[in-house]
Amino acid sequence: MSPLLVFGVIASYFLILIIISHFTSKNRSNSTFFTGNRQSPWFVVAFGMIGASLSGVTFISIPGEVGNSGFSYFQLVLGYLLGYAAIAGILLPLYYKNNLISIYSWLDKRFGKKSYKTGAAFFLISQMIGASFRLFLVANVLQIAFFNAFGIPFEITVLITIALIYVYTFRAGIKTIVWTDTLQTLFMLLAVIVSMFIITKDLDMDFSQMVSDIRESEFSNTFNWDWRAKGNFFKQFFSGAFIAIVMTGLDQNMMQKNLTCRSLKDSQKNMISMSLTLIPVNLLFLSLGSLLYIYIQQNAMVFTPEDGFWFDPAKGAYSHTDALFPILAIKHFSTFAGIVFLLGIIAAAFSSADSALTALTTSFCIDFLDISKQPREKQKNIRLGIHIMMSTIMFAVIVGFKIINNDSVINEVFRAAGYTYGPLLGLYSFGLFTKRKSMDKAVPFIALASPIISYVISLNSESWFNGYKFGFELLIINGLITFLGLFLFSFQKKHIKP
Numbered sequence: 001m002s003p004l005l006v007f008g009v010i011a012s013y014f015l016i017l018i019i020i021s022h023f024t025s026k027n028r029s030n031s032t033f034f035t036g037n038r039q040s041p042w043f044v045v046a047f048g049m050i051g052a053s054l055s056g057v058t059f060i061s062i063p064g065e066v067g068n069s070g071f072s073y074f075q076l077v078l079g080y081l082l083g084y085a086a087i088a089g090i091l092l093p094l095y096y097k098n099n100l101i102s103i104y105s106w107l108d109k110r111f112g113k114k115s116y117k118t119g120a121a122f123f124l125i126s127q128m129i130g131a132s133f134r135l136f137l138v139a140n141v142l143q144i145a146f147f148n149a150f151g152i153p154f155e156i157t158v159l160i161t162i163a164l165i166y167v168y169t170f171r172a173g174i175k176t177i178v179w180t181d182t183l184q185t186l187f188m189l190l191a192v193i194v195s196m197f198i199i200t201k202d203l204d205m206d207f208s209q210m211v212s213d214i215r216e217s218e219f220s221n222t223f224n225w226d227w228r229a230k231g232n233f234f235k236q237f238f239s240g241a242f243i244a245i246v247m248t249g250l251d252q253n254m255m256q257k258n259l260t261c262r263s264l265k266d267s268q269k270n271m272i273s274m275s276l277t278l279i280p281v282n283l284l285f286l287s288l289g290s291l292l293y294i295y296i297q298q299n300a301m302v303f304t305p306e307d308g309f310w311f312d313p314a315k316g317a318y319s320h321t322d323a324l325f326p327i328l329a330i331k332h333f334s335t336f337a338g339i340v341f342l343l344g345i346i347a348a349a350f351s352s353a354d355s356a357l358t359a360l361t362t363s364f365c366i367d368f369l370d371i372s373k374q375p376r377e378k379q380k381n382i383r384l385g386i387h388i389m390m391s392t393i394m395f396a397v398i399v400g401f402k403i404i405n406n407d408s409v410i411n412e413v414f415r416a417a418g419y420t421y422g423p424l425l426g427l428y429s430f431g432l433f434t435k436r437k438s439m440d441k442a443v444p445f446i447a448l449a450s451p452i453i454s455y456v457i458s459l460n461s462e463s464w465f466n467g468y469k470f471g472f473e474l475l476i477i478n479g480l481i482t483f484l485g486l487f488l489f490s491f492q493k494k495h496i497k498p
């Protein structure tokens with residue numbers, strides 16, 4: 001693909017986002033940035049949240065990872081249904097009842113200031129790491145497709161990428177994002193469907209043959225019943241449920257969109273409809289992954305480390321699988337396929353990164369600066385300054401991740417979630433399901449100790465537990481350790497209202 005063509009696609013796409021930002025920022029205020037004035041239609045939020053839930057990680061990492069783990073990721077997806085049901089039935093009523101803007105302010109009412117700040121701090125760390133991992137993907141693709149042709153370093157690519165997000169989010173924040181996410185979800189899903197159509201046409205398959213070839217291929221293995229394996233079904237299923245709870249229900253980014261709905265009932269409709277839609281959508285991405293590997297096998301394509309993706313005989317697995325889809329789409333498929341891919345990956349990555357920056361800004365302004373107590377004329381300047389600060393930190397994290405990355409981003413995101421979201425899971429579980437009052441001063445130390453203990457357990461699990469390997473279920477262990485720590489440093493207090 002011509003670099004100028006790539007530039008034209010990117011420029012046109014962001015022009016559309018800026019136009020949306022212009023119309024949604026009319027009559028804006030600080031409240032608009034944080035809550036969208038609570039006027040978002042639930043079905044618009046639901047559709048947009050599909051893209052935010054999937055992100056560039058799903059678009060690139062999941063199809064790529066199929067080469068090593070088949071459809072085993074779908075075990076995790078099935079667990080999402082249980083997690084989203086818990087969010088709709090337990091967490092959303094809690095948030096609406098307390099009229100929350102930042103969901104972590106509930107911890108202040110339940111436990112105290114230190115618990116509140118601890119929960120918000122762990123969100124900031126979790127969201128910054130997760131959003132940076134996701135945006136890292138699109139920066140890599142843009143580097144390959146455009147910036148390398150002009151000798152522009154990766155750091156400048158990242159800087160430009162983040163600056164573009166800032167341009168269309170700094171005015172109206174979450175109100176803009178509800179609508180841009182809808183557009184970006186549409187682009188992402190169309191990109192997957194069109195890519196699958198192009199591959200099947202190139203391989204001279206019809207629909208029924210495509211389904212048959214995917215089902216019969218080595219890449220469609222789904223269920224793992226080996227209790228020691230990381231990919232065991234029960235580990236994946238319950239991990240999926242808790243990942244959904246923490247990465248959606250206890251995540252300011254995702255909940256901020258839900259809380260822009262007009263009512264609790266609308267928000268619950270949004271959550272349930274989104275969860276049901278994610279099942280076929282994830283199957284679509286996994287099927288795309290199978291087709292990519294079938295494509296390279298039938299065309300006898302050989303890749304080397306110089307290509308950025310290859311099969312490593314020593315490991316018996318593919319390496320840097322995140323690069324497979326971009327390489328094929330940009331260098332081997334048609335120009336039209338390359339354009340479709342670029343639109344899809346940009347939409348997928350930015351649908352999560354833009355809302356992440358807004359959520360990070362919201363949390364810091366409300367949870368740490370208590371911006372509502374500042375003079376009205378200063379609030380806007382404070383918010384803009386924090387938005388820039390969060391963008392700068394994200395830039396640094398992405399560049400750092402580029403240096404150390406040696407795995408698929410989907411694994412890195414969930415691995416990081418296991419350590420950073422665990423304390424939030426423990427805090428909210430303890431607050432919701434017990435009437436005990438924790439010692440507020442002890443909470444930061446418990447929250448810090450829990451991930452460390454979890455890491456030590458994971459490191460030694462094979463020798464301690466007869467060959468057992470921890471996967472994503474480490475999140476549950478982390479939350480349980482936090483829960484037990486809170487229980488040990490607590491006392492009985494009656495009449496606590498959630």
